[in-house]
Amino acid sequence: MIEIRNFGKTYGDFVAVEDLSLDIGAGEMFGFIGPNGAGKSTTIRFLATLLRATHGEATVNGCSVNDDPIGVRRSVGYMPDMFGVYDGMKVWEFLDFFAVAYEIPKAQRKGVIGDVLELLDLTHKRDDYVNGLSRGMKQRLCLAKTLVHDPPVLILDEPASGLDPRARLEVKALLKELRKMGKTILISSHILTELADVCTSIGIIERGKLLLSGPIDKVYRKIQQNRHLVVRFAGDPAPGLSLVRSDPNVRAIQEETRGATVELAGTDDDVQRLMRALVAAKVGLVSFADKEPTLEDVFMMVTKGLVT
Numbered sequence: 290m291i292e293i294r295n296f297g298k299t300y301g302d303f304v305a306v307e308d309l310s311l312d313i314g315a316g317e318m319f320g321f322i323g324p325n326g327a328g329k330s331t332t333i334r335f336l337a338t339l340l341r342a343t344h345g346e347a348t349v350n351g352c353s354v355n356d357d358p359i360g361v362r363r364s365v366g367y368m369p370d371m372f373g374v375y376d377g378m379k380v381w382e383f384l385d386f387f388a389v390a391y392e393i394p395k396a397q398r399k400g401v402i403g404d405v406l407e408l409l410d411l412t413h414k415r416d417d418y419v420n421g422l423s424r425g426m427k428q429r430l431c432l433a434k435t436l437v438h439d440p441p442v443l444i445l446d447e448p449a450s451g452l453d454p455r456a457r458l459e460v461k462a463l464l465k466e467l468r469k470m471g472k473t474i475l476i477s478s479h480i481l482t483e484l485a486d487v488c489t490s491i492g493i494i495e496r497g498k499l500l501l502s503g504p505i506d507k508v509y510r511k512i513q514q515n516r517h518l519v520v521r522f523a524g525d526p527a528p529g530l531s532l533v534r535s536d537p538n539v540r541a542i543q544e545e546t547r548g549a550t551v552e553l554a555g556t557d558d559d560v561q562r563l564m565r566a567l568v569a570a571k572v573g574l575v576s577f578a579d580k581e582p583t584l585e586d587v588f589m590m591v592t593k594g595l596v597t
C-alpha cells in the first residue's frame with residue numbers, strides 16, 4: 290500500500306534522510322520510531338506530497354508521490370505533528386471546510402460530518418467553537434478531519450503528543466478501531482510504549498537512516514535468538530522446575546518465587562512439547578507464556594548496532 294524506494298532529502302550539506310526504502314502492506318499499522326530529529330517528519334511529509342525528495346520515489350495506494358500527488362492526496366488522510374485549528378470556527382464548520390476541499394458533494398457532507406463526529410466521540414461538541422476545545426479534543430478533531438474523505442491510508446505524525454495518559458489511551462483505542470475498518474496506518478512516535486501494543490510492524494530510524502524494519506514479532510525474534518518463557522506453578526515449583534531442567538532445549542533458568550523465566554532454544558514445536566510435558570506430569574502448571582522484549586529493548590539494541 291505504501292512503497293518507498295531510495296528516498297533521500299538533503300538541506301544544503303545536511304543529510305536529513307539517506308536512501309530510505311520501505312514497504313507497508315495493506316491493513317498494516319506501521320510504527321515509525323525514532324528520536325527527535327531522526328527524519329520521521331521529513332519522510333512523512335514526502336509521503337504526504339508536502340516535500341520534494343532530493344532523490345527517490347514512493348507510491349501510496351498505487352499513486353506516485355512524484356508524478357501523481359493529487360492521486361496520493363485523495364488516498365491519504367494526513368495529520369501533521371503541528372496543526373492549526375482555525376479560531377472563530379465551529380467544530381462542524383471546521384470539518385465542512387475540509388469536506389468542501391475534498392469535493393464531497395453538498396448533499397453528502399452533513400452525513401459524512403455526522404459520521405466522523407460520532408466515530409471520534411465529538412458529536413456533543415458539534416456546535417462548539419474549535420478554540421474552546423481541550424487539547425485532546427482538538428487532536429481528535431484533527432484526526433476527524435483526516436477521515437472526512439474516507440481515505441484508505443492514514444499518515445499520522447505523533448498523533449498523541451502532548452496528551453495526558455487518558456487521552457493517549459483514547460487515541461490508541463481509536464487507532465485500533467480505524468485498523469479494524471481496514472485502514473492502512475503509518476504512525477510516528479518517539480515514545481516507544483505508545484506503539485508497542487497497537488502496531489503490526491515497525492521501522493526504526495536514527496540520524497536519517499532506517500536501521501531496521503519488519504513485522505513486530507520478527508523484529509522481536511531477531512533481537513532474541515532464544516525464547517524466554519515465564520512459567521508459574523501452584524504450590525511448590527520444585528517438581529515442575531526439575532522437569533524443565535531436564536529438557537534438552539533449555540539453556541538457562543532464572544528461578545522466581547512461584548516459577549521461573551526459562552530461556553529455550555528451538556521452535557514453536559519445542560515450546561509446545563515442554564508445555565505438554567508439564568501438563569501431563571501434573572506438577573501444578575498454572576501459566577506458561579512467552580515473555581516479549583519491550584520496544585525499548587529493541588530500540589536500544591538496534592541503535593547500539595547490536596542487531597541489524
Ligand SMILES: Nc1ncnc2c1ncn2[C@@H]1O[C@H](COP(=O)(O)OP(=O)(O)OP(=O)(O)O)[C@@H](O)[C@H]1O
Nearest residue numbers: 300305323324325326327328329330331332370479
Ligand atoms: N527545512 C529544513 N531545513 C534544514 N534542516 C531541516 C529542515 N527540516 C528538517 N530539518 C532537519 O532534518 C532533520 C530531520 O528532521 P525531522 O523533522 O524529519 O525529524 P523528526 O524525526 O520528525 O523529529 P521530531 O520527532 O523532533 O519531529 C533534523 O535534524 C532537522 O533539524
